[in-house]
Amino acid sequence: MIAETPVLTVDALSVDFATPDGTVAAVREVDFELMSGERLGVLGESGCGKSQLFLALLGLLAPNGRARGHARFAGQDLLALPAAALRRLRGNRIAMVFQDPMTALNPYLTIGTQLTEVLTVHRGLGSSAARQDAAAMLGRVGLPEPVRTLERYPHELSGGMRQRVLIAMALLCDPELLIADEPTTALDVTVQGQIVALLRSLDITQILITHDFGVLAGFCHRVLVMYAGRIVESGAVREIFRRPRHPYTRGLMRAIPHLEQTPRAPLATIAGQPPDLARAAPGCAFAPRCELAEPRCRVERPLPRAIAAGATVACHLAEP
Numbered sequence: 001m002i003a004e005t006p007v008l009t010v011d012a013l014s015v016d017f018a019t020p021d022g023t024v025a026a027v028r029e030v031d032f033e034l035m036s037g038e039r040l041g042v043l044g045e046s047g048c049g050k051s052q053l054f055l056a057l058l059g060l061l062a063p064n065g066r067a068r069g070h071a072r073f074a075g076q077d078l079l080a081l082p083a084a085a086l087r088r089l090r091g092n093r094i095a096m097v098f099q100d101p102m103t104a105l106n107p108y109l110t111i112g113t114q115l116t117e118v119l120t121v122h123r124g125l126g127s128s129a130a131r132q133d134a135a136a137m138l139g140r141v142g143l144p145e146p147v148r149t150l151e152r153y154p155h156e157l158s159g160g161m162r163q164r165v166l167i168a169m170a171l172l173c174d175p176e177l178l179i180a181d182e183p184t185t186a187l188d189v190t191v192q193g194q195i196v197a198l199l200r201s202l203d204i205t206q207i208l209i210t211h212d213f214g215v216l217a218g219f220c221h222r223v224l225v226m227y228a229g230r231i232v233e234s235g236a237v238r239e240i241f242r243r244p245r246h247p248y249t250r251g252l253m254r255a256i257p258h259l260e261q262t263p264r265a266p267l268a269t270i271a272g273q274p275p276d277l278a279r280a281a282p283g284c285a286f287a288p289r290c291e292l293a294e295p296r297c298r299v300e301r302p303l304p305r306a307i308a309a310g311a312t313v314a315c316h317l318a319e320p
């Protein structure tokens with residue numbers, strides 16, 4: 001059930017990285033609300049700022065990164081919290097499943113050691129209670145032989161099993177919000193489906209980051225589409241599937257492989273490259289790749305506009 005109360009309200013969030021080549025504008029003035037019980041998808045090509053947006057909220061940017069703006073969660077502004085308070089929140093109330101399961105797990109420690117640490121440190125459990133809880137959670141996320149899995153090392157598990165371990169680890173502290181960053185990218189299609197089904201079965205507010213439109217379809221209520229650090233379209237997933245309004249979203253839809261396609265048929269892609277985030281041009285960032293671009297698109301930046309109930313589009317040509 002989606003409640004009327006926002007769990008998270010993000011307001012004018014920007015992320016910059018200082019580099020020898022200048023400032024990389026990774027995320028630009030992002031606004032959105034996430035309601036309690038909602039599953040929100042964040043979609044966009046590689047490098048568009050999906051991961052950095054959420055790493056910024058959790059205080060996990062690289063040392064050369066800086067975030068500006070506001071992000072209200074549980075009555076506090078995440079971007080103004082001291083590091084220690086943010087760390088507590090990260091352990092107890094917000095959990096993130098990171099993009100690469102192999103680097104998110106310590107290769108030298110057993111799954112049991114890594115899972116029980118979460119429980120002993122954050123929940124103060126003794127070691128045998130922690131092992132019991134950890135095994136129960138592994139069972140809940142669908143790992144066969146949970147007690148034996150506690151004794152295993154990450155490299156002894158398949159990609160899909162490692163992803164389940166990461167989800168178990170995220171759920172151990174009973175978070176109110178789960179952020180999953182590309183949890184299915186490295187997996188084959190069948191296992192992808194199983195992981196999405198697992199996430200879907202959780203009764204918890206979730207954000208799913210992906211560059212795969214197909215993954216969102218049966219999972220999310222609402223979607224944010226990002227391009228070059230900005231949200232270019234947002235709305236109910238069903239509406240966006242039925243009628244994508246931003247030329248970039250339409251291009252992404254055309255790039256979805258169709259079932260009837262033979263394996264040799266080339267996959268449609270959007271021609272051109274995303275812009276260099278260290279050299280922002282004026283106007284619409286998508287203009288160099290947009291079939292519909294007009295002269296004003298190159299000089300005037302389109303701001304997100306409400307186009308229907310709960311839907312926004314940042315394009316000069318979008319009509320209600």
Ligand SMILES: Nc1ncnc2c1ncn2[C@@H]1O[C@H](COP(=O)(O)OP(=O)(O)OP(=O)(O)O)[C@@H](O)[C@H]1O
Pocket residue numbers: 017018019024026044045046047048049050051052053062064065099211277
């Ligand atoms: N420490 C850093 N220094 C400089 N630039 C960075 C740094 N970290 C990330 N970036 C840049 O920020 C931009 C956004 O990166 P981000 O990781 O959010 O992309 P993404 O949308 O998650 O892509 P992917 O789908 O490949 O994971 C990219 O252009 C990236 O190169």
Ligand code: SF4
Pocket residue numbers: 246247248284285286287288290291292293294297302314315316317
């Ligand atoms: S603002 Fe112009 S360039 Fe940008 S997406 Fe719309 S039509 Fe294309």
Ligand SMILES: [Mg+2]
Pocket residue numbers: 050051052099181
């Ligand atoms: Mg990423």
